[in-house]
Amino acid sequence: MARWILKCIVCGEERIFEAAFNLRLFGGKMYLYCRKCKANREHLILGCEEGGEECLSAGVDVID
Structure with missing residues (x-):
């Protein structure tokens, strides 16, 4: 499971999304x-x- 950093465009709140x-x-x-x-x-x-090495391992084949 990868942990991604996301930021709301409206309020600027940052959050972690797995x-x-x-x-x-x-x-x-x-x-x-x-x-x-x-x-x-x-x-x-x-x-x-x-330190999220898992983020680099997924390929493009997930989307058709």
Whole structure:
């Protein structure tokens, strides 16, 4: 499981998101529920948490 750092575009709140797939394949942005805004908001994918070697292992074959 990889730990990704995401940032809400509206309020700037950063959060850790655990995923079993490579979020880089989403083009740098994705929609998630923001606890601070209390709404579904666009989040920037800032990258993997330090020491996250799992983030590099997923390939492009997950998306058709």
